[in-house]
Amino acid sequence: MFLTHLACPRCGARHDSEALTNLCSCGSPLLARYDLDAVRAAVTPAALAGRGADLWRYRELLPVRDDAHRVTLGEGWTPLWSADRFGAAIGLDRLLVKDEGLVPTGSFKARGAAVGVSRARELGARHVAMPTNGNAGAAWATYAARGGLRSTIAMPLGAPLITRNEVVAAGGELILVDGLIGDAGKLIAEVVAAGGVFDAGTLREPYRLEGKKTMGYEICEQLGWRVPDVIIYPTGGGVGLIGIHKALEELRSLGWIGDKVPRLVAVQSTGCAPVVRAFEAGERRVTPWADARTVAFGITVPAPLGDELILDALYATGGAAIAVDDAEILADLRAFGAAEGLLLCPEGAACLTAARLLRSSGWLGPSDEVVVLNTGAGIKYPETVASAGA
């Protein structure tokens, strides 16, 4: 393993990566750091080509020391395919979709759960807890059970119904909250304070991010070790976006992708757009969004803990933040289905709305190579399409 330490991006403090750790004493999330010179000497892109079709192909860049602690259900290495017909309809010649519906539990959250649970188990955790908008809790309960750990998951009543069932099926303890993810977080804080339970909330431990960053590795490897012009990501807690940014920085440091930087785009809903508001004002932190609500429930995060890291990623890459409204999300979900067949998740559809609007405004050019993340399986969201007789 090439993991060396945990670094605080806010105050610069260095932390031991061999102890179960949450936030820095300054309150910031921590980032896992590797000996990249040693990684470069140990492995090459050509050597990766023959490895298994899951995220563990990047094991030198992941934080699990002993394979015996790897908790896996075959997650990662999702397909990246062209959406030419829909692309043409919105004026993009090179529109690609990375389909994160094809992971266990049907959302990209499984990447974070696989790596996060593996590392938590390796460091001695026996019980994890977290607030969630649904999919992360479903994934963590699933992987916790797979790894022999207990789980306690608190989610809003508005979260997708199927995610409740996934938690229960995995034997997790489910707490339903009449509120938003922040209210669920308060309940989990009490559970954690009582002792014996590891807080695995978004960015409160450093390794979920390491699982999610593999989306960035895969995009580059699937393009033949180069980057696209733009990557568009739905942004709630922001771990996917932060992870992709971290992955791109690591690959550049390794010399595997050259110096070109793709512009990163954070997509939020007009019903909950704290990152967009902060970005437009040039701020480095968000202010909490009041009365948050959107059909893209996964991105209903009024006050993301990783706000600085999200905004840094946007500023550093010449990116953008854009809010889209629910009616347009649902219209693009239907238009995409008619053109390309696949039922997207609403958060994925939101990224296509963003692509359409950014092309209309000229921020995207017609020949920009644009990668959109469909962060989950549309089949988890029966309410997005009304069907005859349903």
Add this chain to the structure above:
Amino acid sequence: MFLTHLACPRCGARHDSEALTNLCSCGSPLLARYDLDAVRAAVTPAALAGRGADLWRYRELLPVRDDAHRVTLGEGWTPLWSADRFGAAIGLDRLLVKDEGLVPTGSFKARGAAVGVSRARELGARHVAMPTNGNAGAAWATYAARGGLRSTIAMPLGAPLITRNEVVAAGGELILVDGLIGDAGKLIAEVVAAGGVFDAGTLREPYRLEGKKTMGYEICEQLGWRVPDVIIYPTGGGVGLIGIHKALEELRSLGWIGDKVPRLVAVQSTGCAPVVRAFEAGERRVTPWADARTVAFGITVPAPLGDELILDALYATGGAAIAVDDAEILADLRAFGAAEGLLLCPEGAACLTAARLLRSSGWLGPSDEVVVLNTGAGIKYPETVASAGA
């Protein structure tokens, strides 16, 4: 392409494989045949290792001539992983699950749709129609849209709700039927009789099977080009089981897996078990099952068209057919979730019930290597787990 012709397994007739074709004039489904000597000369297992992680890695054994007609969303190459904890609980040391939830539309039906739609398009079809228990229709509507074809899908009211939405989202024509799949079939027969529409019902065209057989190729390749002792498959229309049997025969002819034959097991519900009844009586055809009903809706097929091919596969491999009841399916679904985390589909859970019963009876030995197919994503079946407050 190495496809040479279509062969009738009942009467031996040979048919042109370059024309859109349904059943043999004798009423039997047709099987695609390849020049396997030429395939053996053209490709080796070692050459396959470096190919893409989808079912098109087996292109020499698939019926699409021109890559331009390939209709794909990245389907296939699903994970095969050990379920040690659940295996130990039921007395099996080597229990493996192949998770077909990780394909577009969340079921193995996508394999058949990808290959079937590709070939139908290549041969000139512009509109496909079929009766379905839900998942096949969802997959075919999705891939039809992806390929620029129209689709007409008839399904029972009892089919999983989400599959209706998938058809509608893909722009397919959805017909809901107050009955079973046979009743839906009668409606589709009328649609097809009116002309201009290709009948893509189960085994009514020969290429859906070619997509599904890739499960068999993958199992062997993922085990290092060898076969397990037993493969357990939920059996409704039976295409998955027939396809795996065909794949194993082809790989044996190619000399890629040796001569060992895995025993194939067909799992049905006690609420709809025509294959089990025929198998136990030593028959070669089934008689239709009256009053069919089960929680494992995908296998509610009272009179499968491929009955001879299913029963042949069981007899030829020293296999078995077993019926399991709904209460046990749901109990094993929960027990598996608690042990291994993942929420299975009910048809997948039925296979675990079968494994448990076959181990209890001694038909399975403790060290038999057993592969169970989870044919779809559990997240398509919200009703299988009752959760607090849901």
